[in-house]
Amino acid sequence: MGGLFTTIGYSLKLKLDCIISPGDRPIGSMIGPALEARDVLQILTDQTGSNDLMRKALSLSGIILEAQNWCPRGYGFEYAEEILRSGKALTKFREIVGAQGGNENIKVEDLPIANYVEAIYAKEDGVVYGVESAAISTIARQAGAPSDKTAGVHLKVKRGDKYKVGDILFEIHSSSEGLLTSALKLAASDFQPIDTEKMILEVIRGPKEL
Numbered sequence: 001m002g003g004l005f006t007t008i009g010y011s012l013k014l015k016l017d018c019i020i021s022p023g024d025r026p027i028g029s030m031i032g033p034a035l036e037a038r039d040v041l042q043i044l045t046d047q048t049g050s051n052d053l054m055r056k057a058l059s060l061s062g063i064i065l066e067a068q069n070w071c072p073r074g075y076g077f078e079y080a081e082e083i084l085r086s087g088k089a090l091t092k093f094r095e096i097v098g099a100q101g102g103n104e105n106i107k108v109e110d111l112p113i114a115n116y117v118e119a120i121y122a123k124e125d126g127v128v129y130g131v132e133s134a135a136i137s138t139i140a141r142q143a144g145a146p147s148d149k150t151a152g153v154h155l156k157v158k159r160g161d162k163y164k165v166g167d168i169l170f171e172i173h174s175s176s177e178g179l180l181t182s183a184l185k186l187a188a189s190d191f192q193p194i195d196t197e198k199m200i201l202e203v204i205r206g207p208k209e210l
Contacts, residue, residue, distance in 0.1 A: 019063060021056065025131045025159060028053035032145040032152015032173060034112050041108050044090040052158070058084065114150035114173035116180045120187050122169055127197040128161045135193035136170075143174040143183040150175050157194065169194050 002018035009016025028050040030039040043049035043057070061083075062076025071079040083089050098104030136153050144151035154171040157163055172187065174180035187193070 017063070017067060019060065024133070026133050026136055026155065027056055029155040029158070030152065031136055031140045031155070032143075033149040034114075035150075035152040035154060035173065038108055038111050041106070041111070044084070044093050045108060047085065054084075112150045114148075114152075115175045116177055117171055117173050118180060118184055119168045119171045120184075122163045122165055122167045125164050126162075128157050128159050128163070128194060129197040130159055130195040131155065131157075132193045132195065135191060138191070139172060139183050139187055139193060142179065142186050143172050144176055144179045148175050148179070151179070153193075 002020050005018045006016050028036065028039050030036050030050070039049045039053060041049075043054045047054060058077050058080045061080035062071075062078075064076075065071050065079050066073050066076040094104040094106075097106065103110070136155070140152045143153070151174045152172075154173065156168045156170055163169065170187075170193070172180060172183045174183065
C-alpha cells in the first residue's frame, strides 16, 4: 500500500514519502481526551510521559525535519529530541494553544480528572503478551469517552511486562458512576484487552473414533 501511495504521488509530480508504523497496540499509556492531553503535556514539560509515545513523535518529527533539509540525513531523531529537551517544543505548543483561544499557560495539574476511577487487578501471575487496541478503545467509549473528556483508560502494563497477583493492569476513568459500572462489567467479561503469555494457544481435538 505504501508503494502505491508513493507511485500516485510521483504521477502527480509530488515527492511523497509513506511512513508505516505498528498499529497492533496502543501508543502511549493513556486513552481518552484529558488522559491523552496529560500524557502529551508531561512529555513536553519534563519528558515523563509515555516513552513509546515520545519516541514515535520524535521519529516522525525527525523524518519531517530530514525531508525539509533542516538537518542532515540520519540525524532527524537527535535534532527533534534536542528541540523537545530544550523547551522549544513546549514553547511552540503554548503558542498554538494561545492562538486557538486556549490557556497557553496550562499545566498538567490543570487538566480535568474523572470523578470515578477503578483499577483492574491481575488475578494470577503472568506476562503481557499483547494489548488489544480495539478492546481498550471499546472500554474507554463504554466509560463515556470521548464526549466525557475525563473518561478513558490508563494502562499500567505494556507488552513484555511481568506482573503478579494483585498488580494493577489498567484503570478505568469516568465522570459517570453508571458508565463506569458498565465499563467494569465489560472489562470483567471475556472481552479481555490484556493478552497474557500462554504456552498453549488452543486445543483442536480430532474425532473420537477413526
